[in-house]
Amino acid sequence: MPTVSYREALNQAMSEEMARDERVFLMGEEVGHYQGAYKVSQGMLQRFGEKRVIDTPIAEAGFCGVGIGAAMVGLRPIIELMTWNFSLVAADQLINNAAKIRQMSGGQFSLPIVFRGPGGAAHQLASQHSQALESIYAHVPGLRLAIPSTPADAKGLLKTAIRDPNPVIFIEGETLYGLQGEIPEGEHTVPFGVGDIKRPGRDVTIVAWSKMVHVSLQAAAALAAEGIECEIVDPRTLRPLDELLIVESVKRTNRCVVVEEGWPVSGFGAEVAYRVQKAAFDDLDAPVERVTALDVPMPYAKHLEHVVLPSQERVVAAVNKVLYRE
Amino acid sequence: MPTVSYREALNQAMSEEMARDERVFLMGEEVGHYQGAYKVSQGMLQRFGEKRVIDTPIAEAGFCGVGIGAAMVGLRPIIELMTWNFSLVAADQLINNAAKIRQMSGGQFSLPIVFRGPGGAAHQLASQHSQALESIYAHVPGLRLAIPSTPADAKGLLKTAIRDPNPVIFIEGETLYGLQGEIPEGEHTVPFGVGDIKRPGRDVTIVAWSKMVHVSLQAAAALAAEGIECEIVDPRTLRPLDELLIVESVKRTNRCVVVEEGWPVSGFGAEVAYRVQKAAFDDLDAPVERVTALDVPMPYAKHLEHVVLPSQERVVAAVNKVLYRE
Amino acid sequence: MRRLEREARESPPPAERARLAELYRQMLCIRRMEEAAAKAYAQGKIGGFLHLYIGQEAVAVGAIAALSPDDYVVATYREHGHAYAKGTPARAIMAELYGRSSGISKGLGGSMHLFDAAHNFLGGYGIVGGHVPLASGVAFASKYRGDGRVTLCFFGDGSASQGAFHEGLCLAALWHLPIVFICENNQYSMGTPLYRSLSIEDVSQKALAYGMARDRFDGEDVLRVRERVGEALRRAREDHVPTLIEIKTYRFRGHSMSDPGQYRTKEEIEEWKKRDPVPFARQTLLEHMGMPEAELAALEEACKKEIEEAVQFAEQSPPATEEDMLSSTYEP
Amino acid sequence: MRRLEREARESPPPAERARLAELYRQMLCIRRMEEAAAKAYAQGKIGGFLHLYIGQEAVAVGAIAALSPDDYVVATYREHGHAYAKGTPARAIMAELYGRSSGISKGLGGSMHLFDAAHNFLGGYGIVGGHVPLASGVAFASKYRGDGRVTLCFFGDGSASQGAFHEGLCLAALWHLPIVFICENNQYSMGTPLYRSLSIEDVSQKALAYGMARDRFDGEDVLRVRERVGEALRRAREDHVPTLIEIKTYRFRGHSMSDPGQYRTKEEIEEWKKRDPVPFARQTLLEHMGMPEAELAALEEACKKEIEEAVQFAEQSPPATEEDMLSSTYEP
Ligand SMILES: Cc1ncc(C[n+]2csc(CCOP(=O)(O)OP(=O)(O)O)c2C)c(N)n1
Ligand SMILES: Cc1ncc(C[n+]2csc(CCOP(=O)(O)OP(=O)(O)O)c2C)c(N)n1
Ligand SMILES: [Mg+2]
Numbered sequence A, B: 001m002p003t004v005s006y007r008e009a010l011n012q013a014m015s016e017e018m019a020r021d022e023r024v025f026l027m028g029e030e031v032g033h034y035q036g037a038y039k040v041s042q043g044m045l046q047r048f049g050e051k052r053v054i055d056t057p058i059a060e061a062g063f064c065g066v067g068i069g070a071a072m073v074g075l076r077p078i079i080e081l082m083t084w085n086f087s088l089v090a091a092d093q094l095i096n097n098a099a100k101i102r103q104m105s106g107g108q109f110s111l112p113i114v115f116r117g118p119g120g121a122a123h124q125l126a127s128q129h130s131q132a133l134e135s136i137y138a139h140v141p142g143l144r145l146a147i148p149s150t151p152a153d154a155k156g157l158l159k160t161a162i163r164d165p166n167p168v169i170f171i172e173g174e175t176l177y178g179l180q181g182e183i184p185e186g187e188h189t190v191p192f193g194v195g196d197i198k199r200p201g202r203d204v205t206i207v208a209w210s211k212m213v214h215v216s217l218q219a220a221a222a223l224a225a226e227g228i229e230c231e232i233v234d235p236r237t238l239r240p241l242d243e244l245l246i247v248e249s250v251k252r253t254n255r256c257v258v259v260e261e262g263w264p265v266s267g268f269g270a271e272v273a274y275r276v277q278k279a280a281f282d283d284l285d286a287p288v289e290r291v292t293a294l295d296v297p298m299p300y301a302k303h304l305e306h307v308v309l310p311s312q313e314r315v316v317a318a319v320n321k322v323l324y325r326e
Numbered sequence C, D: 001m002r003r004l005e006r007e008a009r010e011s012p013p014p015a016e017r018a019r020l021a022e023l024y025r026q027m028l029c030i031r032r033m034e035e036a037a038a039k040a041y042a043q044g045k046i047g048g049f050l051h052l053y054i055g056q057e058a059v060a061v062g063a064i065a066a067l068s069p070d071d072y073v074v075a076t077y078r079e080h081g082h083a084y085a086k087g088t089p090a091r092a093i094m095a096e097l098y099g100r101s102s103g104i105s106k107g108l109g110g111s112m113h114l115f116d117a118a119h120n121f122l123g124g125y126g127i128v129g130g131h132v133p134l135a136s137g138v139a140f141a142s143k144y145r146g147d148g149r150v151t152l153c154f155f156g157d158g159s160a161s162q163g164a165f166h167e168g169l170c171l172a173a174l175w176h177l178p179i180v181f182i183c184e185n186n187q188y189s190m191g192t193p194l195y196r197s198l199s200i201e202d203v204s205q206k207a208l209a210y211g212m213a214r215d216r217f218d219g220e221d222v223l224r225v226r227e228r229v230g231e232a233l234r235r236a237r238e239d240h241v242p243t244l245i246e247i248k249t250y251r252f253r254g255h256s257m258s259d260p261g262q263y264r265t266k267e268e269i270e271e272w273k274k275r276d277p278v279p280f281a282r283q284t285l286l287e288h289m290g291m292p293e294a295e296l297a298a299l300e301e302a303c304k305k306e307i308e309e310a311v312q313f314a315e316q317s318p319p320a321t322e323e324d325m326l327s328s329t330y331e332p
C-alpha cells in the first residue's frame, strides 16, 4: 500500500471524484491559484482548470450559499472553508439552508454538497482561530459529519462524502495534514456510520476522533507499558454515529473514556456518554469519563494552549480514573 | 404577589433596569415603534424615547456587533433578536466576538450585554423558525445562558442578566409569553447558577427548562395520579449550571429523565446525563433517559409538529422506563 | 406620493391582449387564492405564519411571464404568487397551506416553504436575505453547465441590509452570473418604513457597490414589469450581466396574518389601492384593449372555480405523513 | 502602475517638521519592531500567525495622528502598527507576541489580538470583517453619550465582500455615527489580487450603496494620510457623517510569516518599494524640511534602542499565567 500524507489523501479523493464526475467542483478561498491555504488542493487548478477550481472572495455565507444553490440543481460542490472557524459567518447557510432544504421541500431537492476544511487548534492561533466546532454541527439534523484521523480515512470518507446525496460537514485536522499513512491502492471509500478500532484492547474503551485518536494512541502506548490495554474506537463519522461499535467495545471493557478536542459543555463527548450509559448501563464498572479542552477560549501562549488541549497525560489520568487506579 | 404575564415580566425587568441605569438600552427589530414583534417591549419607546429604544434594520450581525462594541466602552446593551433562529446570521458575532473579547484582551474589556429573544417552536412555523438552539450557545465558554420558564424567573433572571458584566444569551419561550404567574413585589432578581425545584417528588428527577418545565409538570400531574412523584428541577441557567441541585435530587430519587425541546445529538440533555452518571453513578437505578425533539427539521403540519416535540406522553413513558414500569 | 399615469396604448394586436388577459388571470387567481387562504386561516384550518402577497401580484406575475419554463425562480416566505406564476397549481399550494400530503412540499414546508422542482421553483425561504447567495448558486450552475438558463431572485426591501444579500450580489457581479435580482420594495419591512431601515431612498443604488446593472420602476402595471424584467433577463442570458431591479409596490394587508398593521394610515393604504395592479390590468383590457366584459367575466368565473376547487382539494386531502417527514430529512 | 510624484512643499514651519519627524519616528519604530518580531519568529520565540504591516505604516500612523487620544481605533489581525501609533508601548506589544504576562493582552491574545484599553485601542480581530459592526457600535456609544469621540475602523480590501462589512456600514450610515472606515487596499487578500475578489476596482464605490461620504488616495505619504483622514474625522465629529476611505498601499512581506508570496512578481514588489513610506518621509524631512542628517540619525538610533529594549523586556518577562487565563473568561 502506498504511503501518502493526509493532505495528499484528500487531494486524491477530490481529484479522483472530479475526474469521475463532471458535476463535482471545488470552490473556496485560495483553493486555486494559491494551491490551497493548506495546500490540500495543490495542482488541482492546473489539472481541472478555473471552471472547476474556483477561487472566491472572503464571503463564506456567499459561497456556501452558492454551493447550496448549485447542489439543488444537480451539481456536486465541494466547498472549502479555509478553516471551520470561519464557518460561523456562514452558520445560517449551513444550518438553516443546507440542513433543511430537503425536508422542507418535501424531499424534492437533495443537496449533494461537501463543506470541508480544517478544524481544531493548530499552534498558538488564539481564540478565534482554534476552535473544534464539530459538536455544534453534529447537533443539527439534516447534516452528516465526517472527521477523519488518518490518511486512509481522510481519502475514503471524502470520496464517500462527495458521492453522498446529502450535505456533509467534513472536518479535517489542521495539524494532521502532514501525517503519513498507508492507503489501499485503487478505489477506496469508507462508508459513513462505520467506526474503526484504531487499537484493540481489553481494559478500557477510549472513544476519540480526529487528532484525539493520536493523543489517545500515545496514552495507550504509555499505559500498555503498565499493562493496561486500551481499545481506541474512532467513530470517523459523528453523524451518523456507529453507536454499536462503541457500545460493544464498552461491553467488553466495562469502562469508557471519551476524548475530544472541543469544549466540554454539550460536546459530542456528552452525547457518547449518554448513549453508553444508556446502552451499557449494567456493563459499566465506572462512570464514563471525558477529556476535553478546558472550558475557556483558546489562549495564545504556547504553554497555555497545552494546558487547554487534551493531552496524553490527561487521557492517562482519565483511564486510571475509570480503572480506579491510584 | 401580583400576577403578571411572562411577557410583562420581561418588560418590567427591562424597564426597571433602564430606569435605574442610563447605560442600559434596548435595540432590535421592531422593538420600538411596533412595540416589539411579540410585544415584549410594549410602551418602552414611549417611556424611554428613541435614543434608548432603537429600531434596527434586518441586520442581526450588524446590530449584535454594534451592541458588542457599545458594551466594550461601557454601555449595557440589551439586544433583542426577533427570534433565536435569526441569531444564526450573527453566530460569528456571538461566538467569535462576544464570547472571546474578555479573554483575548487579557481581561481588559468586559462585555455587559444581553442578547435576548424567543426560542423554540411556536405553532407550525416550520423548520427555519422553530429551533431550540440553547445547546449550541451553551457549548461556548465566555457566554452565559439563561432560559426561564416562569414569569418570576423571567423577570429575576433578566434583571440579573442586565447587571451581569458578561455576555448573556437569554432565551425566552415563544409560547410562554402569555403565561401568567406571580412575581414577588419590589426588587426581584434571580441569581445565575441557582436552579429551582418546580415540583418536589421522591421517585424520579426530571430536569427540564423553559417550556419543557410545563410539559413535565403535566406529565408529573398525570403520574401523580398513579402514585408516582416526580421532582422537577429547572436549572434556569444552563451556563453556569446548578449541577449540585440536579445531582442531589438524583441522589434522592435514584432516577433521572432530562426533557429538552432541542435536537438530541450533542444536546444539553446529554450534558446533564454525563454529569449525573458521573456524579451519581452509584445512586442511579436506571440509565438517564432523555426526551427531546425528534432528530429532524421541524415540519409544518400541526400533527407532525406534535409528533416531533416532546409531549406529556413521551415524558410519562420515559419516567415509566426509568422506573421499569410495564 | 408620485402618481403614475396609465400609459396610453395604441390599439394593441390580439396576441398582446391575450397575453395580458393571461397575466390578469394569474394575478386574479393569486388574489382569490390568498383571499381563500386568509379565510381558512381565520377558521383555524391553516396555521403558522401566512404572509399575503395581495397588492404586489403584478411583480411576480409580470417578472415570471418574461421567463421561459427552464428558468429558475427563488423567493422569500411571501411566495404564493411566485409559485403560482411559475406554474405550481393552486391546489398544490392550498394543500400545502393546509398541511396535507398532497401539498407541493408534502405538508412539511407550509406557506413559507413552497418548492416545486417540476416547475423550477426553487423555494420560499424564511430567513431574510438567506436565499440570495443560494440564488446566485443556481445561476452559477447555469453558467457552469452553459445551459442558457437565468435565475430570478425575489426579495423584499428589508433584505438589502443583510450580509447575505451583499455577499450574494458580490459573487454574482464578480462572476458574471446569469441572474436578475428583484427587490420588491413594498416600503415596509414588517412595521418599519424604508426611511427607518435604509440610509438611501433608492434601493437600486446598492448595485453601484458591485458595478452591477440596475433598474427601478413602479410595479402596478404587469406589462411594464414583464417588459423591464425582460430587458434584464436578456442582459443576464446573453451578456452574462446581472441586474438589480427595484420595483416599487405595496402590500394591502399586514406583514402576516397576525399583524394589525397599525403603522400605516388608512389614507396611505387607500391611496395605494388606487393603483391595485389587478383592476389596473382589468381596466386596460376593457378600455384600451377592447376585451369584452363577458370574456372578462368568464375568466373571472374560471378563477373563482379554480380556487374553490383548490380549497376543496386541500380540505379533502389526507394529512402530511410521518413517513414523508422521516424519510425526507436525508436522502438514503 | 501610476507613479506618484512627491508633492512639492513650501519650506514648512518648524511645527510641521516636528510633526513629521514624530510620524517618521513612529513608522520607523513600527518597522523595526516588526523586523525584530520576524527575527524572533524565525527563531521560534514567537508562534502562531504573524502578519507584518511592513510597507503600510503610513496608513496607521497618518490616520491615527489625526485622532485625539480619546478617539477609538478598531483594527484587524494586522494591527501591530495601529496599536503602536495609538500609544501602546513597543515592549507591551513585543511581550504579547512572546506570549508573556507583561504583554498588552497578558499573552492571551497574541499578535492578532492586541488590545489596549488605556489608549482606546479596542483590538485586533481575526475574523475578516467581523470587527466592522463592532466598530460601529463603539461609535454608537459615542453618539449615545454625546462624548464627541470618533472611531476609526481599519480593514483590508478583502473585508469588502463580507456581510459584516456591509451591515456595519449600513448601520453607521443610517444612524449617522461618528466613524471613519479605512480600507487599507494593499491589493491582495492573502494570495488573491483585487481583480479576482472584487467586481469593482474602486473600493470606495461601496460607499455609494449607503449614501456615505467617501475618499480615495494613495498611502505612501503619511502627511497626506493625516490630512485626508483628518477631513473625514471632522465630518464624523462635527456633522455626524461617516466616511469610507480607501487608501492604496502595499505590504512588502507575505500575508503572514508562512506565506512565501509567490503570487506577486519581484518586479511588482520592487516597484512598490520605491514608494516605501518610511524612506519617503525621511527624504521629505531631509530634503524638503531641512532636518539635519544628525538629528535623523539620533532619532533612528532612539528607535533602534526602543525596539532592542522591547525585545529584551519581552524575553525577560514571565510567561502568561494560567490564572490570568482562567480568570479572564468571565468577569466574576
Ligand atoms: C434574518 C432574519 N431576521 C428577521 C426575520 C423576521 N422577519 C421576517 S419578514 C421580516 C420583514 C421583511 O421585510 P422585507 O424584506 O421588506 O419583505 P416583505 O415582508 O416586505 O415582503 C422580518 C424582520 C427573518 N425572517 N430573518
Ligand atoms: C471570515 C474569514 N474568512 C477567512 C479568513 C482567513 N483570512 C485571514 S486574512 C485573509 C485575507 C484578508 O485580506 P485583506 O482583507 O485584504 O487584508 P490584508 O491581509 O491584506 O491586510 C483571509 C482570507 C478570516 N480570517 N476570516
Ligand atoms: Mg418590504
Ligand SMILES: [Mg+2]
Binding pocket: D156, D157, D158, D184, D185, D186, D187, D188, D189, D190
Ligand atoms: Mg489586502
